[in-house]
Amino acid sequence: MCQYNLEKIFYVQDCINLSSISNQKSTTIKKLIIESFRNMVKQGFIENKFKLVRKDGSFKLVSNLNTLGITKTEYIYFYEIIYLGTL
Numbered sequence: 001m002c003q004y005n006l007e008k009i010f011y012v013q014d015c016i017n018l019s020s021i022s023n024q025k026s027t028t029i030k031k032l033i034i035e036s037f038r039n040m041v042k043q044g045f046i047e048n049k050f051k052l053v054r055k056d057g058s059f060k061l062v063s064n065l066n067t068l069g070i071t072k073t074e075y076i077y078f079y080e081i082i083y084l085g086t087l
């Protein structure tokens with residue numbers, strides 16, 4: 001069985017930059033995003049590595065997401081694990 005990693009992008013700011021939501025709701029959304037990624041890692045759907053691209057274009061490689069990191073992030077690269085069986 002072969003394993004491939006498919007790079008994908010999650011646009012953080014599209015979810016948390018809604019002008020009509022409170023800071024409390026924004027924090028809740030960030031926590032749900034983090035929980036979702038942790039669950040996908042735990043289930044083996046994605047790798048436990050992330051590339052956080054900030055609003056200024058700089059980036060940071062992390063294996064642990066947190067709300068502060070998400071706040072400063074424009075989008076997250078993550079890596080889906082795809083298994084291909086042998087023929």
